[in-house]
Amino acid sequence: GRHSMLPRHVQRLGRDWITHWNGSQILALNSPVSSCMRWARHYPSWASFPLPISADFSANWRFPPFLGPWRQFLNSNWHLDNYTQSCCFHLPNPSMKSEGEEPLTKKRKLSGQDNASTPEQQTDLSDQKEVSCLSVAQNEEKHGSKKGTIKRHWEYFCQQSKTMKIAKNKGSDQSSTGSEAAFDFTVMSYNILSQNLLEDNSHLYRHCRQRLLIWTYRFPNILQEIKELDADVLCLQEVQEDHYRTEIKSSLESLGYHCEYKMRTGRKPDGCAICFKTSKFSLISSNPVEFFRRDIPLLDRDNVGLVLLLQPRFHCKANAAICIANTHLLYNPRRGDIKLTQLAMLLAEIASVAPQKDGSFCPIIICGDFNSVPGSPLYRFIKEGKLNYEGLAIGKVSGQEQFPRGQRILSIPIWPKKLGISQNCVYEIKQQPKEENAGEKLEAAKPDNTQKIAIASEKLSSKLRHHFKLSSVYSHYFPETGIPEVTTCHSRSAVTVDYIFYSAANDDTVDQPGVEDSFCEGLKLLGRLALVTEKDLWTVNGLPNEKNSSDHLPLLAEFRLIER
Numbered sequence: 157g158r159h160s161m162l163p164r165h166v167q168r169l170g171r172d173w174i175t176h177w178n179g180s181q182i183l184a185l186n187s188p189v190s191s192c193m194r195w196a197r198h199y200p201s202w203a204s205f206p207l208p209i210s211a212d213f214s215a216n217w218r219f220p221p222f223l224g225p226w227r228q229f230l231n232s233n234w235h236l237d238n239y240t241q242s243c244c245f246h247l248p249n250p251s252m253k254s255e256g257e258e259p260l261t262k263k264r265k266l267s268g269q270d271n272a273s274t275p276e277q278q279t280d281l282s283d284q285k286e287v288s289c290l291s292v293a294q295n296e297e298k299h300g301s302k303k304g305t306i307k308r309h310w311e312y313f314c315q316q317s318k319t320m321k322i323a324k325n326k327g328s329d330q331s332s333t334g335s336e337a338a339f340d341f342t343v344m345s346y347n348i349l350s351q352n353l354l355e356d357n358s359h360l361y362r363h364c365r366q367r368l369l370i371w372t373y374r375f376p377n378i379l380q381e382i383k384e385l386d387a388d389v390l391c392l393q394e395v396q397e398d399h400y401r402t403e404i405k406s407s408l409e410s411l412g413y414h415c416e417y418k419m420r421t422g423r424k425p426d427g428c429a430i431c432f433k434t435s436k437f438s439l440i441s442s443n444p445v446e447f448f449r450r451d452i453p454l455l456d457r458d459n460v461g462l463v464l465l466l467q468p469r470f471h472c473k474a475n476a477a478i479c480i481a482n483t484h485l486l487y488n489p490r491r492g493d494i495k496l497t498q499l500a501m502l503l504a505e506i507a508s509v510a511p512q513k514d515g516s517f518c519p520i521i522i523c524g525d526f527n528s529v530p531g532s533p534l535y536r537f538i539k540e541g542k543l544n545y546e547g548l549a550i551g552k553v554s555g556q557e558q559f560p561r562g563q564r565i566l567s568i569p570i571w572p573k574k575l576g577i578s579q580n581c582v583y584e585i586k587q588q589p590k591e592e593n594a595g596e597k598l599e600a601a602k603p604d605n606t607q608k609i610a611i612a613s614e615k616l617s618s619k620l621r622h623h624f625k626l627s628s629v630y631s632h633y634f635p636e637t638g639i640p641e642v643t644t645c646h647s648r649s650a651v652t653v654d655y656i657f658y659s660a661a662n663d664d665t666v667d668q669p670g671v672e673d674s675f676c677e678g679l680k681l682l683g684r685l686a687l688v689t690e691k692d693l694w695t696v697n698g699l700p701n702e703k704n705s706s707d708h709l710p711l712l713a714e715f716r717l718i719e720r
Contacts, residue, residue: 304696305703312683339471339717340682341436344387345523345656347484347644347708348378349700350394350426360646360707363698371399374705379407381704385685385712389466390431391482391523397425404429418444422458428482428524430464440465440477445505447498454571457486457494461502463509465518473719479510479517483524490562492553495527495534496545496620497571503581503622519679519717520624522657525708528554529651530632530640538626538657545570546618556651568618581622629656629684629713641687644708645699650690656711661718677719685712 351371354361361369368374382390390413395404397419405415414434419427432439445461461483468476483502486494502522510517528534532555537543545553551562569579578584632641632652643654661678687709693699699707 306688306692306696306709308688308709309686310683311686313681339468339476340714341388341468341717342386342712342714343389343391343480343521343523343656344382344385344710344712345391345393345482345654346382346710347393347525347654347706348395349374349706349708350396351399352396352425353394354707360648361700362647364700368700368702368705374700375399375403377703377705381710382408383411385710387712388433388436389480389521390429391480392429392431393482393484393525394426395429397427400427400429414439416442416462416464418460418462420458420460421446421448424458427460428462428484430462430480430482432464432466432480436469437466437478438469440467441509443505443509445483445502447501449575452572452575454494454497455575457491457498459484459486459498461498461505461524463502463505465509468717472717475513476717476719477510477512477518478717479506479520481506481520481522481524483522483526485525485527487527489527489554489556489560490551492534492548492550492562493566493570495553496537496543496566497575499526499534499538500571500577500581500620501575503624504577504583507582507623516677517624517659519677520626520659521679521715522626523655523711525654526554527556527653529556529653530628531555535655537620537622538655539628541622541624541626543620544618545620556653566618568616570620579617579620581620625659625678626657627660627681629658629681629711630687634689639689639691642690642693642709643687643711645690645693646707647698650693650698652687654708654711656713658713658715677717680716680718682714682716684714685710687711 351374354369390408395417400417405417408415408431412433412435413431415429415431416439417427417429419425441464443463443465445463447455447457447459447461449455461481463479463481466478466480468478481502483498485498488494506520506522507517510520512518522538526534526538533543533545533548533553535555545566546568548566549560549563550566551557551560551564553566571577576584630641630652633639634641641652642650643652644650658681659678661680696702696704699709
């Protein structure tokens with residue numbers, strides 16, 4: 157045949173291989189890879205033959221299943237970086253027909269997130285990814301190694317912001333201008349990818365080299381990103397509890413941060429953290445939010461939120477405060493009812509923490525992984541302050557699926573009254589009747605039939621509201637091309653699910669309809685760290701990669717606190 161130089165039993169596998177040949181390079185039995193095979197005590201039937209195959213290990217080469225117990229290789233400290241980079245050796249999993257040959261994919265351990273694709277869909281997705289990996293590898297041959305970095309620039313929204321940032325870099329103090337007192341600060345939102353979740357969902361990272369996925373490689377990269385971006389406030393998601401306790405907290409404290417952490421309920425080993433620089437803020441209160449309710453079947457998931465009230469240390473009134481919230485909503489695309497309820501619980505907690513003495517809310521920033529895409533009903537509810545969900549299918553709430561599988565219509569109301577949260581996303585005040593003359597008062601308070609109908613219709617309203625005036629730091633699309641921005645990218649998707657929402661000062665954005673203007677002061681967006689496109693990310697082999705060790709990108713914005 158065309159590859160007559162190979163042994164016959166290797167030729168039979170040829171239809172499943174994508175191979176580029178370079179006869180000048182030999183992978184022989186005495187090579188380090190073959191030594192690894194001997195160390196693993198496994199000799200393939202063809203191992204005694206020197207194979208004229210050169211492998212592009214930089215294109216995320218993986219041991220095919222017939223090489224035996226390949227997990228032992230992953231746990232050893234062997235590196236393939238020094239091998240040849242001009243050719244490609246790849247064996248796509250979907251083409252393996254024998255049941256014993258296909259490696260087992262780790263199954264999701266998260267309860268209630270059974271949203272696996274059908275075998276046909278998985279094959280299609282995998283085939284597309286294999287083609288993508290091949291084209292990426294071929295592009296490497298033309299343009300060199302993929303060890304580059306994602307280029308992200310800072311976008312300024314006013315010249316004064318740029319001047320202030322330069323002054324900050326020089327170590328100058330902030331200065332107030334005009335009649336307004338100015339307090340500038342930066343906020344980062346970053347899903348750092350829990351190691352446990354990475355390993356439980358390894359099928360999402362088939363495009364990655366295995367050595368890039370171990371925590372000892374990933375954490376120094378993540379910490380370096382945090383150091384370089386130098387945000388005053390960090391909102392981190394998927395912070396694994398044991399790593400937080402042993403490494404993350406102490407590392408961030410050494411950088412001048414105070415850390416607050418809320419672990420997910422149940423047996424979920426990760427959670428949310430908010431860390432702030434003690435040189436810029438002091439802590440007024442820390443308020444964790446658990447979305448699990450044992451007595452409410454709807455709320456059987458272990459997601460959490462965290463709400464801090466911080467006091468700025470400079471250029472502010474004595475009673476000035478900023479509310480910072482962080483959350484990671486449920487992933488399951490088919491459970492929009494749970495997502496909306498979790499969001500309402502977070503907004504209710506914010507509404508209880510952020511009020512000021514004059515009845516208005518202090519400036520608010522909400523960060524997190526909302527597992528919802530721009531333009532979805534959940535996203536519009538956050539920005540517009542209202543949502544009529546009558547007739548809305550639960551699978552369409554987050555917009556994660558183009559053809560949603562959750563077709564059940566949202567119930568009215570979505571959550572039961574005993575949750576204690578109104579349709580306006582605030583805690584309901586429980587009125588306790590007085591003992592004296594309680595019977596007379598209750599009799600007098602009985603509504604007539606007209607009042608009963610009005611109350612019943614109010615209770616069955618399909619309209620959700622909240623009283624915050626929120627804007628998004630990011631635009632979600634590049635204005636010149638209309639191409640979507642991307643905040644997360646792995647083997648199956650590249651979309652925006654991470655956000656920074658903030659309460660804008662009156663002159664910072666166009667008023668949003670349907671939202672009560674209760675902000676006499678607020679935040680002015682000075683700048684943001686630009687996002688990138690999916691194409692940009694695949695030029696560095698997606699996420700995670702050599703330099704970016706999460707499957708999410710950090711979001712970063714600079715704000716100015718505007719006071720009267």
